[in-house]
Amino acid sequence: MRVSYILPSVALLASAFLSSVQARDAITESMSSHDNFIVADGYGPDRWGCSFRDSQVHQSGSGTKITIGKDSDLKPYSCGELIHRQENLGYGHYSIDMISSNVVGHVTSFFLIANEDTEIDIELTGLNTRIGWMNIWHDHKQNPISIDLPFDAAEGWHTYSFEWRKDFVAWSVDGNVVLNRSDIATTHPDETNYRLAINSWTQVNPEINIDWAGQFKYPKEGTPSAQFRNMRYRP
Numbered sequence: 001m002r003v004s005y006i007l008p009s010v011a012l013l014a015s016a017f018l019s020s021v022q023a024r025d026a027i028t029e030s031m032s033s034h035d036n037f038i039v040a041d042g043y044g045p046d047r048w049g050c051s052f053r054d055s056q057v058h059q060s061g062s063g064t065k066i067t068i069g070k071d072s073d074l075k076p077y078s079c080g081e082l083i084h085r086q087e088n089l090g091y092g093h094y095s096i097d098m099i100s101s102n103v104v105g106h107v108t109s110f111f112l113i114a115n116e117d118t119e120i121d122i123e124l125t126g127l128n129t130r131i132g133w134m135n136i137w138h139d140h141k142q143n144p145i146s147i148d149l150p151f152d153a154a155e156g157w158h159t160y161s162f163e164w165r166k167d168f169v170a171w172s173v174d175g176n177v178v179l180n181r182s183d184i185a186t187t188h189p190d191e192t193n194y195r196l197a198i199n200s201w202t203q204v205n206p207e208i209n210i211d212w213a214g215q216f217k218y219p220k221e222g223t224p225s226a227q228f229r230n231m232r233y234r235p
């Protein structure tokens with residue numbers, strides 16, 4: 001619920017109730033429908049070489065495919081993002097199945113986001129599809145760590161997850177814990193509005209994160225794409 005739309009006195013009561021009960025609904029999305037998502041259209045961070053377009057977000061078999069297009073009127077390329085409509089997410093277990101792009105500079109990600117520098121992320125990049133980047137953005141600072149994967153993330157479906165608690169964030173790949181961090185604080189869920197998102201975008205500026213994602217160039221053949229299915233949140 002958005003307490004900001006309610007009269008202030010009622011909002012105070014409502015937020016006190018929410019924080020004492022911590023009532024949060026689970027999310028289970030096959031991602032073959034986008035009804036419970038906001039599909040981004042017409043914007044994207046300036047430092048990226050792409051602008052989100054709903055035309056790049058496709059239903060595909062049992063899930064969602066996001067493609068990169070060359071037809072952007074705003075940036076060199078168009079890319080895609082979906083944000084789940086449920087707001088005020090909190091501690092719990094978050095997971096998704098993904099197939100990464102293998103195109104250099106193309107990023108495939110699943111993340112919790114409260115604002116542009118408060119996030120918990122899993123990111124796969126086409127520069128090296130045998131590693132995954134696990135990141136906490138807190139206090140205006142990114143804290144990425146790369147994890148070796150026992151497979152090629154572009155070759156098939158794998159489950160990527162993280163468990164977020166007050167004292168730690170633990171990431172898992174196919175059910176095995178690969179990283180557990182208690183050294184980085186996270187913003188308490190009642191202090192901000194965490195939402196769950198996926199996106200797929202291109203890195204074109206060689207000065208930023210060049211060793212992380214690489215510099216995207218549109219391939220001569222084929223359409224760069226990333227796939228997603230089975231998004232889940234268990235409070």
Ligand SMILES: *[C@@H]1O[C@H](CO)[C@@H](O)[C@H](O)[C@H]1NC(C)=O
Pocket residue numbers: 163168170177180181182
């Ligand atoms: C992560 O580490 C903390 C201790 O720092 C521990 O309590 C917790 O159970 C660990 N989580 C997982 C999923 O391994």
